[in-house]
Amino acid sequence: MRNAWQTLFAWLDERLGLHSLYQNLLDRPEPRGNWWNTLGSASLFLFLLQVATGIFLTVYYNPSPDHAYDSIQYIMNEVAFGWLIRGIHHWGASLMVLVVFIHMLRTFVTASYKYPRELTWLVGVGLLLLTLGMGFTGYLLPWHQMAYWATTVGTQIAGSVPFVGEFILKALRGGPDLSALTLQRFFAAHIWILPALMFALIGLHLYLVIKHGESHFPDKDD
């Protein structure tokens, strides 16, 4: 007699293909790894943590010069555990940049970017740049002095590119100076555009990792 759980599982398995998912995604052989191999999944974990805390923050955050600063003060001082969510988001951003960077270094040192994993590397560079982009756009959102002036200088630097600099500067700022438009578009980039791109590239990255398997640590024969 099969019990109710087995019946339920069989029903779901028939429709969702749970067993083949398990076989293809989880029950895979891998080369012997060590703690350096956890950096990729750690990056993913940090990304998901940033998404979750970021969603909570948007509940109270208001992307306008008049209210951005005060709304964050409100999150920090009034909202229950707002300080914790903001703190995790703040420190998680720093840690994510660090972890993603070290992940890139590990891949470089073990030459894991070589055949057949060239595209995995290419997508990874894209993810590294997007992570930095998230840091840059997120830094302005609290709309405090440091954020305002750092972004003024940061966009100025982007504006010094020959020929297209002027265009980049105006596109980033939404005008000649930092304004409500800048804050609005950094917000849009930070919560919609860049995360959407990141989700897509992470999906591709993971597909490639599963397709080719994790690379092994090289020995003298490699």
Add this chain to the structure above:
Amino acid sequence: MNPETRQKIHEKYERELQRGERFWPDSIFKDAIMALAIFILLILLATFAGVHDSPKADPSDTSYVPRPEWYFLFLFKFLALYAQIPVLGKIEWIATALIPGLALGVLTVLPFVDKSPRRYYAKRALPLGIMGILVWGMLWLTILAEYPTVASDGSRVPGILQAIAGILLPLLAYTAFAVIAYTLKERAPRAILFTGLGAGALMAGFSLLSMALYPPSHKETVEHPTGLVDQIVAGQDLYSIHCLECHGEDGSITVIQGVPGLEGKVISPINSRDVLYTVNDASMAQIIAYGRPDSGMPPFGKAYNPEGLTRAEIDYIIAFMRYSWDDRYEKPEIKPLYPPLGAYEVPSYEVHIAPIVKRYCLSCHRPGKDSNDYFMDTYENILHSGDNGDRNVLAGDETSFLLQVIQGQPILNPDGSEEIGVMPPSGTLKPEVIEVFHRWVLMGMPRTAEEAARLTWPAP
């Protein structure tokens, strides 16, 4: 890459899989522990390190020194160092666009540049050396970002030392790598290793030398109020300095007295419901920033008044006004201006006098204000500045001018006219505040809390 090499790579990988582990549970287990460790670390950081926000953005305060997030600091320092290179340093886009662009470009197309199938470390000395120097350089530039590029005495030496560490040595190392790889061929890895280690040591040496010779300029960490209570207190201090002269301590003044140029001006009391209920925070901030030219109120915003208030400071003043006078706001509990004196306690400048002076005296007695050059902004100035520097405050002397005028005794000239009027010009200090000044002067004006603690007030 020929098919045989590819075949060999796949066969090698198959062998590695044979003697490997399972993704589930072996790898997942390590991943889960790592994720848990990260989560705990973040909670600890959020709880104990917290987030330090600077004051609200203020486009008019151009004196603010910008600092990017820490992971962009290396670029920030690199640009600062690059800018001092003669001639080349003027072409900004080389450093802002070309060099980072090239670095990123190489990083992106790396698998298509480095096409050799060799993966073992000893066979990849060149790429490892290049990356090693790059990361080592980024690390030192990040550390050096805290240190001055130009010394406080105008010397360019720190910038030169740092540029040697962060720009010149890496360039030399890369040149050496290229030459070694091209000429030595088989014996190159060892030579690259030693060149890289040598360059790395020199980079560290020059960085440390610059750090030791030119320490970071002492930055005054300006504490800015974050919680509501802090903001109200900051607002009250700012109000006392900038607004109290005309509007009075409680904002009730309707006829300005004793302010040059505005004598006898009739104004509306700013603590009234009429004002507080009809003017919202945004309009209030504008009135303070732009002033009221028709009513004689000067602009206080930093954009219109070099000595003026930043956007954040204006907000603190408004918070003070709302929570003190607006009956729709409930004032939170606020610590007293100074800790109340015990029966035998002697007050000190640091703990008692400084906050009192800031609240009640500094609005007039500060540089730039007409107060017969008697300034009360520092300990020394309270004792010695002004036309009567030798009579202001005399240790143990009841006839000190300061004590007389705050107790309603004007200082008279020989002909009977007033040399110094009673202070403050309108209203009187609370008796307990006068008592603080009294004890402080009679016991010899102790500066620090420790000095004061050694003294005892002979209670009556």
